[in-house]
Amino acid sequence: MPSFTDLLAAAGLDADTSPRRLAEYSYDASNYRVPPAAVVFPRSAGDVLGVLDACRATGTPLTARGGGTGMAGSAIGSGVVLDFSRHLNALGAVDEDGGTVQAGAGAVLSRLTDHVERATGGRLTFAPDPSSRTRATVGGALGNDACGNHSVRHGRTSDHVAELDLVTADGFRLTAGRGFLRATDPDDAAAAARAARLAEELETLARENLAPLRTELERIPRQVSGYHLAALLPEHGFDVARALVGSEGTCAVVVGARMRLVEKPASALLVCLGYADVVDAARDVPEILTFNPAAVEGIDDAIVQTMRFRRGADSVTGLPNGKAWLYVDLDGEDPDQVRAQADALLGRLRAAGRLMDGRAVPDPAERASLWRVREDGAGLSSRLHTGGESWPGWEDSAVAPDRLADYLADFRLLLERHGLQGVMYGHFGAGCMHIRITYDLRSEAGRAVFRAFSRDAAELVVAHGGSLSGEHGDGRARSEFLPVMYSPRMLELFSRFRRIWDPTGLLNPGAPTDPPPIDADLALAGVPDRQWRTHFELHPRGAGQRVPTGHDPGSAPAGLDDWTHAVQGCIGVGRCRTDAGGFMCPSYRATRDEKDSTRGRARVLQEMVRGARTVEEGWRSPEVLESLDLCLSCKACSTDCPVGVDMATYKAEFLSHHYRGRLRPASHYSLGWLPRWLRLAGPIAPLVNAALATPLRKLAPLAGVTAARPLPDFAPASAWRKAVHDAGAQPARSGPPGAGPTATPGVGSPEAGAPALATDVEGSAADTAGAEETGVVLFVDTFTRGFRPEVAGAAARVLAAGGRVECAADACCGLTWITTGQLGTAKKKLAGAAAALDDGTQRPIVVVEPSCAAALRKDLPELVPTDQARRVAARVRSFAAHAGEMAAAGRLPEPAAALPGQVVLQTHCHEYATFGAGVQRKVLEAAGVAVREASGCCGVAGNFGFEAEHFGLSMQVAEQSFAPALRETGAEAPVLTDGFSCSRQAAQLDPGRPGRHLAQLLDPGP
Template sequence: MRAALGPAVRFDAAHRAAYASDASNYRQTPIGVVVPASIDELIAAVAICRHHNVPILSRGGGTSMSGQTVNVAVVFDLSKSCNRILDVNETQRTALVEPGVICDTLRDAAEVYGLTFAPDPSTHSRCTLGGMIGNNSCGPHSVMAGKTLENVEALEVMTYDGERFWVGPTFDDELEAIIAAGGRRGQIYSDLKDLRDRYATQIRTRFPDIRRRVSGFNLDQLLPENGFNVARALVGTEGTCALTVAAKVRLVPSPAVRVSLVLGFPDIYAAADALPEYRQFKPIAIEGLDREIIRGLQARGLRAGEIAMLPAGDAWVIVEFGADTVEQAVALAEQTVLSLAARTTGPIPSTWLVTDPDMQKRIWLIRETGASATQLSIDPTVPDPKVGWEDVAVDPDQLGDYLRAFQALVERYGYRTSLFGHFGDGCVHARITFDLTSAAGVSQWRNFTREAAELVVRYGGSLSGEHGDGQAKAEFLPIMFGEELMEAMREFKRIWDPQNRMNPGKVVQAYRLDDNLRMGPQYKVVNFHTRFAFRSAEGNGFQRAVERCVGMGRCRSLTGSTMCPSYRATREERYSTRGRSRLLWEMLQGDVVDGQWNSEPVKEALDTCLSCKGCRSDCPTHVDMATYKAEFLSHYYETKRRPRQALFMGRIGDWAPLAAKWPWMANLLTQTPAFATLAKRIAGTAQRRALPRFASQTFRTRFAEDRSNNTLNKSAAPLRGKVILWVDTFCEHFHPEIALAAVKVLRHAGFETVLPAKLLCCGRPLYDFGYLDTAREKLEAILTTLALEFARDDPGDVPLALVGLEPGCMSVFKDELLKLFPDDPRAQRLASSVWLFGDFLVEQNYVPPRFEAQVLVHAHCHQKSLFGTNGERVLLERMGARFTLLDSGCCGLAGSFGFHPDHIDIADNVGEQVLFPAVRQASKDTIVLTNGFSCREQIRHGTRREAMHLAELLALACGA
């Protein structure tokens, strides 16, 4: 296979480990991974697998919760390159796509024509169309346009034995012609017709008549009344029958305007009982959630602003209306409110009508991320909530009664659960505290699942209403369909895959529920000494931290927020936050990935992490890969030699003060072309990167001169207090003009600037190379020095604050400091006193002079993760500037990352995602604003434009 396909073939330990798990309870190590560059490569690779009789598995986003995207097989990841939108037909309202197309990518392309692809599971930002077809995915808007099945027009499929053809609805004369033509395709159609004729009565009587029947194979689509639709019969077969090579899907009109009506009920049962009353007004989505998710978010301090605005109640329903105008959508919502207010039975819900699009997104995020964010237990005596009985569906009119019966079953087994889901179609998600780590717990889980399946069937429901059967539900499908129909499904698979090579052991002829558990009774708990204190509400220790990744893959999103820049640049699973988490998990278990702290596969994956801290805030479970990376490297380099770049870039805080004594000499060596080439080679940095230029005078020198000349008091407001200005290495030695501007603005706001008694360094670059012991020493010096400053503080109206200019450096005091000194009160005092420059001014109600400029703002990653962008936004509004805050993710340089020769292409690719094009398109008189030294260097490198710090802009407004 390598000889035929080259770099597409990855049978190494790193890839096998990264693809061994999905978002389910299961883990199966693949034989190998293939990431084909095209559909032609996919076909060639399948032919080689067929020659060797090797099982195969096609995988999209890898976010399945029932175990269908892991197997002992050759895994084909089609998301990286087999992802072209081949056509969008506005007239026919269809799209032709390759299987690796991301759901949101298709939706964005369709929105140009006022259309959309309706199915939108919570993973819509990273799930693929091929995966959605395999799973028959749904999402909240299935009430508007159905499941994936109803939105598939035709499929181009390929069987394991190499037959490739289009399938779809088939009229009788066409069916007979296909059968008469013979060959493999003719035989398949002949066998399918025979299967249909023999089982038609059973299919009509045993298949539940509900919209969200996702379990089993769609044999009903072969019935004459459904047009012998072979494409839709293959939807939901989870890659067990044929590969999807291309798909023609239906597009529907996208409502121009959407509003959300949030209803508050006393409990989730009352919310479900009222479904018929608000369904009658034709909403396009109806989502319910109970108090447990809200309590879990509150206990972790998450989504506090959104939760505070929820209407009174202990369960909530989000009812979304779509229309051509705001007035029409609001009218539908108001009719619903009036109808519910006139109820004569059942409680009258509290209401909140949300028309602002940004606020609607925030409310939907509670629903989309709440379950993942609370998937680790806070109580050490209670097992983590698990998927596994995740998405049953019943008739919506019976939902309230079903939920009461289900909750009674949960309580009888001593479990706890949260209840939420797509109430409009009667689909319920539940994260339940199953104990899978003991044999007794697993046995109890099996008994519960059998009873739960029997309960659903009594209510005429489906074991799966969204996430498919995979392994989690497959063993109990006979309870739903009976043995006769199960044999029909096994026969359906044999028609397509007689050798059982397509994702074997899933849906039919399936593994048992408790086979292949990722964290079952054999799971190893490993206790390592770490330099950071890994502590959280969910538990302590490095292993517990790594367990935060539950596999939902938000780090694989291609747009919005910050994480994961290396994945966006490479589309490589092992370079995503999830992929690295999986490798660290496997490192701890020592099965596929060995070597522990000396593991080369883990080291290689972490090398491409930009330590942007995006995952710390963007990941629903707050995986903190920057910290994991620094911890790993600190141990790895105990036995390995650090690269040259570690001395030059990592220890810049040590040697920069020495070089600054002779800046002309330093600049001669780093800025003169002939010397610079040699300097970069010695330092281990990329040749096409410009090294930063030293200033002719350091900040402290110029600060002392300005104070002696009394040039800092011009236009000064009455003195309100003083602040300690943290002048980082970059402002001290390379850009003192930024710190001087900050001093002048602070004085204009009424604050005197003082500096620490001696030159200090936070050690920010040290973490990129695992210098944690050195970093700790530097922080100890800071704590000792600043403790004296805080001790001398005279209590007044404004407590003494440490105000900084470089987000990366200030993040050390909010993040790493507390992990290295978790029990030191000095660290707590310092962390609580730290402010970014803009945030401090906003907190002090500073109003800058009016300055009506056009400003393009790019926020530093650490600022977005730990501080937010409120400071810039408020100050720019107060000064009357017209500004755009880019959703630009990471700039790509990320401290020393983009200086490395092996990383510069990734760094540039990251910059080209959003930042570089936006800056290039900005007019010449637009001010490009960013607070990060790395960000300004990257903008200069990628666009040849100079960016300004907020302090410089405010100083300009002040006339300083």
């Protein structure tokens, strides 16, 4: 008998059964792991029919999947997984008069919303807006009956479905809507007959069970658990489409939909409310609802503290006093009336006595910043600022809003009884709570607590008249406990409904009608207890501090291997799969392939530590190497990922072990050893440059370097010395902790005989005791010395306005060795840099090249975990970050040349990830310069864009942001590229507009 893959191949379809691909699709955003047999990326409904034909012939189960962000375990399965997000994602014309839009099942919700608002001039929008909307798909939202932040006003996805285009398990294309089920193709007689039989059976089911359907279903706004059979009742118009929403892919495969649209309000205002705790916040919800808000969302202090810990204190600003907060969106046609409503709300809540503090937030940028804290709640709550972990499983319960406070009070007692802690956030206005809980899912004892608690939690929410699921679906996480919520008769109706559609149980077998135990197939179970030795210290950090660990439920798992704990950080929320906001993940944005997402790579690494059949060879694994190949090591995920997954670090660690004792790729020797080659080339730079201008240039691919990208000219060895000496900078001198630097003349001093600049900082004299701590140390990095020495002079002159400048050079941050995984050498370079720069002062160390600044700030203390390294790292600033501090203090000098009216700004990814978003923008806008920012990776990313095999992808990444920014601005607008790699991409894209450093723009001149 032909195999499933043979049948697909005969039909002209491909099934990916590679170990790496199966690893990527063994997980969604739930606690579960189920390796599939194959993954298919359908391009049409015809492809889906072909896959189902092969499934029926071989008895292979089928699981439909959108963005893979579901938390109930409904997007994983042991058979074939259909990923709709890659190809079946088209958006159709908007019918403004009818208020609908056509969308493919794989269309991302945020793209659908943007499409509708552009087509209607902002008059209409698509209402469901779950926090995952920038990567969740229409099919996924339909499968779970997703809701979102504004569900108080707009309800669930099921409230916005007009028609569904389906492929049934037995191979028919049907269309479902209110009052009908018909063949999608009117000329398909067999499909029409099948539709008629199905409709008759569904009508019979409803007619024979009117009482239970009316009394057990739709009792609260967020009753998502089970099937939505009440939609089949006569008073609801026999709405077959709505009945299928929330069925989690168990009845039919949705390939497209016509979704209803709503009017977009002309004016909106966020009111932020602070409370002592979430119970107090919940008590005010009924009063808030009398003001007809569009949204009432809540978060607790653990999420806020984790955001600040991971992304800096200024990542959360504008919150009123409190330990729990509600976000209330008010809207209307008249802004003055909306503001008056906000004032009235605040007055009413203050009078009630529970509100600690509150304020209206009119600024759109501040609103967006606050909403991001709420939207990243799932990730932020999973790896807390305490070092502890929390997990889904009971993150989706719902009660009536007027029961929420009592439910939460009882729920906290339940947590305490089981020795657990919960991080609470969610849709307070709809009574739906997302509670991440500190389960220990790695041990048998912890899993026993998980099971016992889940049973008790089910009984508690039902006692409060609630639902196990409020929008995420039942899946593997909750289906086992549906008998607590529903009568035996209703459970039988659910099974009957499913059999009507899929008699053989081909589609997503199991939940909700025949579910596996909730503690089966847990991803954290069965991971071998192995100690993986690493170069990096992988404890989570924030603000330069190591996270405390311990044995309480809120701390990191005691004794767990650091590498295993790090790679298990990804919980599947999938922010790396978005093209909206942040810099992550440039390779996924270019290829739209799960393998090139941060999540996909993390999942393969998780299989590696399991020693699973899909990824068996540990550090030598070819699957992991393939998965990491297109990672640009941009570090953006370390900031943009809500969980803080740092794939650049994991890639460097893996490459170090993978190539141990092996011949490396040629680029690891040519580009990875670049500082060595620069040291050799400097004294003979003119000769080297002349040689590279000859046909010898064509030999670059032999060194793993692309011939398609012009190589930069090498600077003479003495050029940087002359540049900073002419600027008046003095040599920095190293010394033991507690010693101070030698007093030197100030910048610009005319005193003759100023000491020559140090050529070997590590060898500088240590007689530096007693000096005054003033000014800064300017670190002139390898790239600046070797290629852009003029930038060092400009930086020195700008910094001189703030005080004395001393120059450190000939130390190395080891960046090129880090990115190529040559960590033994990198650690030596970094240890040398720490010794050279630890002069006993607290003076800022200002680094010209952002990537080198990031290496000294972040990688130094992780690869060289000493007090000396931590002292030095804490002092490191990028030039832009320090210039921002100077600007805030009013100490920036007057530039010699008039500042332009506009610039194109390409922020270096490492600057963004390590020193924060907008550091250059703040300086420029303070100086009155308009900024056209290219908010994404330039595509070169150090060695990546120079490597022959990666040049094509490098240029694709440039098209995401940088290239359009250059095309959309005039030639008179300078291009700011503080990063050397960004400057090379600028030269590639627009040779007439070479990239300039911020220091050159601000240069006060000699």
